[in-house]
Structure formats: structure tokens, C-alpha cells
Amino acid sequence: MSAAWRPLPEALPPEVRHFVEQLRLLKDRTGLSLIALGKETAYSKSSWQRYLNAQQPPPRQAVAALCKVAGEDGERFCARWEVAVRAWPRGGAGGTEPAPGVVLSKAAKTSRAGKAGKTSRAGKTGKSAPPAWSRGPRRPSRARSAWTWRSTAAVTTLLVLAALFEGLLRFLMR
Structure with a gap:
């Protein structure tokens, strides 16, 4: 070692x-x-x-x-x-x-x-809750997902418009 x-x-x-x-x-x-x-x-x-x-x-x-x-x-x-x-x-x-x-x-x-x-996590119903370490990764909230989608769409739209504007300028400069 x-x-x-x-x-x-x-x-x-x-x-x-x-x-x-x-x-x-x-x-x-x-x-x-x-x-x-x-x-x-x-x-x-x-x-x-x-x-x-x-x-x-x-x-x-x-x-x-x-x-x-x-x-x-x-x-x-x-x-x-x-x-x-x-x-x-x-x-x-x-x-x-x-x-x-x-x-x-x-x-x-x-x-x-x-x-x-039987686990000590059992409640009044006798069912045990899954431990925190077994729940897996958390999903992002809907608000964050929507924000991410909107920002991605906005950036994509801006890039497309910039490309169209550049193409129009090249066409007019001929």
C-alpha cells in the first residue's frame, strides 16, 4: 500500500x-x-x-x-x-x-x-417507512423543470433569430 x-x-x-x-x-x-x-x-x-x-x-x-x-x-x-x-x-x-x-x-x-x-421505524399502522438512504435521487421540482425548459426554449429562439438576421444581412450586402 x-x-x-x-x-x-x-x-x-x-x-x-x-x-x-x-x-x-x-x-x-x-x-x-x-x-x-x-x-x-x-x-x-x-x-x-x-x-x-x-x-x-x-x-x-x-x-x-x-x-x-x-x-x-x-x-x-x-x-x-x-x-x-x-x-x-x-x-x-x-x-x-x-x-x-x-x-x-x-x-x-x-x-x-x-x-x-421488524424495524423500529414502524408507526401506529405497523408498516415501516423506507429508510432515507434507499429512496434514490430526488427529482427537480416542477417549477424548476418548467424554468429550465423555458430558458432553453428562449436561448434556442434567440440563436435561431440571430442566425436568420445574419443571413438577411448577408443577403442585403450582396
């Missing part, structure tokens, strides 16, 4: 420690700096620092992107990712809930549901 890596926290679960060590080795094999890795994978240098220092679990897509850059089997690493994410401590408390923003595959959710049984 690179001498530049910070030591991993002692309280880290072994699955997480092994996964992060493997990611570090994979990153070192690429020979890329964190900045160059960020450019190759579309994940920032600071994100890779958090992932490779076990401060935050990486998204599955980041692991797949690193594997692609390193020429490694992405399926194998994504399977390791699922094991590590299930064991990743939440908020440093050592819990088994995945960190916010991490979306598990259907198989991992099924496995977690079988182990958990």
Missing part, C-alpha cells in the same frame, strides 16, 4: 477495512494521482479521499469507474462493495445501516430485510 495513505480507523469493521484496502491497492495500480483519477472517473479528488480513507462509502458507480480505469473485473469489486456497505458504520457509531445516499441492490435490501425482521 502507498506510504501516503492514512491509517484506517481501528474500529472499522473487517469487511470495510478489507474493501478499502483493496480499493487503495487498485488505485495505486493505476499509477494515477487523486486529481487524475477524479478526471478519469468523474468523481472529485476530495470524494476519492473520503472513499479511500473510509470516511464515506463510495457509490457503486465510483467503484465500477475505478475498476474500468484499472482494467479490473468490476463485478467482483461490486460484490465486495455490497458486503462492505452492509457493514459500513453509520455516523461513526458502528451501526449497520448504510450511510445516507447509498443505494443497495435489490439482493442486498432483501438480505438486510431478512436479518432485520
Whole structure:
């Protein structure tokens, strides 16, 4: 492992420690700096620092992107990712809930549901609400979508009018 890596926290679960060590080795094999890795994978240098220092679990897509850059089997690493994410401590408390923003595959959710049984999220109706980390990305509001559409239409209209005006001027200048 690179001498530049910070030591991993002692309280880290072994699955997480092994996964992060493997990611570090994979990153070192690429020979890329964190900045160059960020450019190759579309994940920032600071994100890779958090992932490779076990401060935050990486998204599955980041692991797949690193594997692609390193020429490694992405399926194998994504399977390791699922094991590590299930064991990743939440908020440093050592819990088994995945960190916010991490979306598990259907198989991992099924496995977690079988182990958990009834959850403490159950309300008066007895139904449990889905945890925040499994809800996926939020969609933009309708107002923002409409604003984006209108601004795109306005810019397109201006460009078309400018092109027509330029064509008219060229025609008149002949």
C-alpha cells in the first residue's frame, strides 16, 4: 500500500477495512494521482479521499469507474462493495445501516430485510417507512423543470433569430 495513505480507523469493521484496502491497492495500480483519477472517473479528488480513507462509502458507480480505469473485473469489486456497505458504520457509531445516499441492490435490501425482521421505524399502522438512504435521487421540482425548459426554449429562439438576421444581412450586402 502507498506510504501516503492514512491509517484506517481501528474500529472499522473487517469487511470495510478489507474493501478499502483493496480499493487503495487498485488505485495505486493505476499509477494515477487523486486529481487524475477524479478526471478519469468523474468523481472529485476530495470524494476519492473520503472513499479511500473510509470516511464515506463510495457509490457503486465510483467503484465500477475505478475498476474500468484499472482494467479490473468490476463485478467482483461490486460484490465486495455490497458486503462492505452492509457493514459500513453509520455516523461513526458502528451501526449497520448504510450511510445516507447509498443505494443497495435489490439482493442486498432483501438480505438486510431478512436479518432485520421488524424495524423500529414502524408507526401506529405497523408498516415501516423506507429508510432515507434507499429512496434514490430526488427529482427537480416542477417549477424548476418548467424554468429550465423555458430558458432553453428562449436561448434556442434567440440563436435561431440571430442566425436568420445574419443571413438577411448577408443577403442585403450582396
